[in-house]
Amino acid sequence: MMADVHLPITLPRVFPDLPRRLDLDAASVDDAIDQLDHRWPGMRDRLCESRQTLRPHINVFVDRERADLGTRLGPDSRLDVIAAISGG
């Protein structure tokens, strides 16, 4: 089983062949971002301010609970990456 990963609409516009949702065999949020960065170089910098922290207006949820880079992913987990809804 794989984690069900959902990404914000802003990312495929930077990485043209990136789907909005995909399956990843990842152990944690950090691992999932590593895998995304491997397939779409530069992805980590779009989501993380540093190696340890997400960008201030990027939120991640695992199984609909607020999460961070260290949050574990189970085989049936859903990972939502949300760009903050602020802005105009």
Place this chain on the structure above:
Amino acid sequence: MAKTMLLVGTRKGLFVFESDDRRDWSIRGPYCDGWPIYHAIHDPESGDIYAAAASEWHGAGVWRSSDLGETWQLSSEGLGYSDGGELKLSKISGLTVAHGRLLAGAESVGVFESGDRGASWSLLSTLDGQPGRTIWNDHANQPPGHLGMPAILPDPDQADRFWVIVQGQGVFETDDGGSSWTPRNQGLRADWPREFDDVGFCVHKLVMAPTDHSRMFQQNHCGMHRSDDGGHSWSEITEGLPSDFGFGAAVHPHDRDTFYVIPLDPGHGRTMPDGHAAVWRTRDAGSSWQRLDDGLPHQHAYLGVLREGLAIDADDSPGLYFGTSTGQVFASTDEGDHWTELAGYLPAIASVEVATLDA
């Protein structure tokens, strides 16, 4: 026939204007997925367009197009400071290309270089050891607009010599590619107490005369200034202007004494005084100034123009172009004597640059 291209960086992406005759224009965009664009330039050697961007969600980077805007790639590889350090890169503010090297000024204050057309970057300098350096990145000292390095001015003759602006501190020059620096603020005025003799000046825009590289002009928070010795010393030339404050500035491509500025109200508004839009020109190196407003709105026009918002081309009869913080672009093809509006409803404009392309 040569084509004229304007690169208009806005709060919601980059727009490209093109014209074969500087009268009829086509407009393309927005590009860069609507990311806020703070400055965009064209490299005449490679033909690339580079756009400095910062997204509230996805951070800072530089977009590159090698086909005049049809396709774009974003890179921020190497654009950053060390994890856990005092500096955080929140914005790329200014770009310049010269001598086969692309340079980017950043906030927090730092200059980055790329030797591979923007695919990757490396930190060149954070001006360590300069007076004021220990406090200018302190968040407690940051005003609402924050302070960074908004501009880099290359020396056309020496690859390792360039000048940078550190906001609120002044101009610094290097002649060894960024290894060492010298403040170049002698003669400038500041209307506030300063901790150090040679820094603490608020330089908004620095330009060099293409026909005489020792002749520079700067729009400062406190007045217009001229240098005749490559920035070693400055003399104020504000008298005759309606305000000592503004951001945009441009030098005539063929005449070292002709120079353009857009004075603004220095208060909260930071718009053209009395709602009367005008560009001001000197033809005698700042001894006297003329208001140029034919074709510009004369009332209820509270237009702001930012530091990269005024550009000039190198035609025999130079064209001038400026973009406003309310989304208008105005142009003149007769050295500022007459103006026409090219666009009226773009997003807020941060930068306008002009390039002439061979057909």
